[in-house]
Amino acid sequence: RFLDFLEPMFLLSLDTGIRRGEAFGLHWRDIDLKDRTLTVRGAGSKSSQSRVIPLSGRAIDVLKE
Numbered sequence: 001r002f003l004d005f006l007e008p009m010f011l012l013s014l015d016t017g018i019r020r021g022e023a024f025g026l027h028w029r030d031i032d033l034k035d036r037t038l039t040v041r042g043a044g045s046k047s048s049q050s051r052v053i054p055l056s057g058r059a060i061d062v063l064k065e
Contacts, residue, residue: 010063012038015059031055031063 007048013023022040038059044052055063 009064011062012059014061015056016053018053033060033063036060 009023012018014021016038018038018040019027022048024043026038030041033036033055036055038053038055040051040053042048
């Protein structure tokens with residue numbers, strides 16, 4: 001479906017507002033599809049504090065694909 005391998009990361013970043021470095025630092029353990037959230041761990045964030053971000057429907061679809 002995706003023509004560019006970075007397109008899913010771009011869409012996830014666009015829908016969640018996470019920064020490039022935060023997106024590249026994500027692991028599957030940071031994604032909770034059941035609760036529809038994404039956790040940015042403190043070590044990978046600008047403020048060094050963890051935060052939980054709600055996922056949009058499109059972000060969920062991108063992650064499932």
